[in-house]
């Protein structure tokens with residue numbers, strides 16, 4: 250169990266983490282989601298006592314990290330696959346870690362075996378591919394057979410086989426009753442592995458919810474309509490009290506109505522439709538919407554959170570809508586960076 | 588190199604509690620040990636001996652001290668040793684060799700910052716002061732033993748080559764000489780821990796060793812700076828070694844230079860501990 254309370258980190262003027270409060274429970278995979286620059290790595294470094302919080306507190310089973318007498322048997326962490334001396338062999342890298350915590354040497358062989366690096370145990374880490382470095386980092390995290398595991402963007406840059414392996418590993422670790430805390434900037438990745446979601450944007454907590462709830466609440470369904478008599482259709486829908494969002498390329502979107510109802514309404518007014526299709530917004534879009542709202546809230550503070558959903562940025566054809574745009578910095582600024 | 592296939596291990600790995608229901612906490616079968624300085628010392632010992640750069644710098648150090656020392660011993664006559672200890676040939680190698688120990692001292696800590704290893708280290712040992720203590724102790728012992736062996740070996744061979752030529756007691760010069768160069772290395776380690784940057788820390792240390800040896804020549808030109816120049820001349824590192832090896836037999840064999848270095852090193856170590864606890868990694 251990891252408890253984070255009012256955690257705040259300021260780098261000069263930059264608020265990297267802002268008043269975060271959440272708990273990571275054992276026995277499940279908790280996903281830590283946020284666009285690049287949201288403050289995930291900073292939060293994890295503070296959890297491990299590497300960065301000093303500006304304010305707030307982190308407790309591991311009720312204790313501060315630097316009070317732990319046997320840290321590696323409590324927490325295993327993979328922050329950065331490159332966090333090792335390239336000139337040291339895989340075996341010696343793990344051996345010096347094991348010795349620092351009084352873990353028997355035999356355990357080094359065990360974890361090398363678990364991650365499949367036994368054959369290259371005597372090889373220097375600098376010759377390793379990204380995937381092998383990642384495996385060595387995970388071996389280090391597993392050394393103390395810890396009850397809590399923390400991974401920062403573990404699948405970044407891995408090939409599909411490596412990604413598959415890490416997903417299964419995380420699930421099996423959680424199934425053994427361990428606390429697994431894993432960060433990602435990809436909703437699709439979290440949807441596959443996480444049971445619980447902690448979403449942050451701009452250092453703030455945006456959601457702390459079970460994966461199932463998040464999917465239920467956020468998979469917005471809408472109807473997409475195209476018509477050559479667009480003005481007339483807009484008029485008709487408006488008079489029927491149906492809210493329409495105009496998107497690029499003359500396409501209209503309607504929330505909360507069945508396609509049947511809209512089709513019949515169009516037929517009554519003899520309007521020709523070229524498209525009438527039910528759509529499901531992806532979780533990725535839901536996540537983008539969530540983080541975009543955080544930016545909007547941030548830009549003119551005082552506005553109610555999520556008052557009017559901003560237009561969904563997505564892979565729609567045609568030019569972007571000149572509709573209600575989000576002012577100030579865009580969620581995408583952080584997203585594209587790094 | 589192809590990535591090894593771990594799938595087979597993956598299926599074998601799950602322990603008996605594989606089946607346990609989510610929500611229950613995991614307990615490891617590995618016995619829990621309370622960590623202490625002894626663990627940190629073993630770990631740092633493994634670290635220092637498992638990278639090739641350590642072996643290289645120590646190898647070059649030995650080559651310089653022993654190689655130059657034996658060359659000098661071979662080129663000198665018995666009457667050159669009338670007033671000086673048998674270890675004096677080691678002095679010439681040490682002037683260069685001290686740079687190796689400075690480099691190694693810096694690398695012991697700054698290479699961890701350079702590679703990112705330091706985060707792994709402090710995750711495994713969140714008691715940062717314990718890690719620094721272990722590094723200082725292990726490095727000091729390694730540097731002291733290696734330099735004492737090198738100086739002692741040169742002294743022994745020289746006394747064999749020029750038997751009976753000198754009646755200066757030379758055992759003390761082995762210990763003092765080894766202490767002086769190892770302390771320079773320890774100072775470099777503390778500076779490396781504060782600066783966290785290999786090139787920066789090595790440059791700073793070379794400046795500390797060389798500038799006071801060169802600057803007095805210029806300071807002497809000015810009347811007002813003459814006393815500063817005199818002190819620098821007296822206390823710079825090469826001159827301190829010269830005094831320890833009794834090249835200039837006045838003024839108590841470099842004891843006051845050694846005391847100054849101990850003081851500076853202690854201050855740097857104190858600074859390193861304070862900064863270590865305060866800063867983010």
Ligand SMILES: Nc1ncnc2c1ncn2[C@@H]1O[C@H](COP(=O)(O)OP(=O)(O)O)[C@@H](O)[C@H]1O
Pocket residue numbers: 260263264265283284285286287288289290291292
């Ligand atoms: N050491 C640092 N000094 C200054 N700014 C930092 C530092 N570390 C992170 N930041 C800033 O804090 C923000 C959060 O970064 P980070 O925690 O790395 O985000 P994430 O891991 O979610 O991508 C970013 O804007 C980043 O530029």
Ligand SMILES: [Mg+2]
Pocket residue numbers: 286289290291401402
């Ligand atoms: Mg990050």
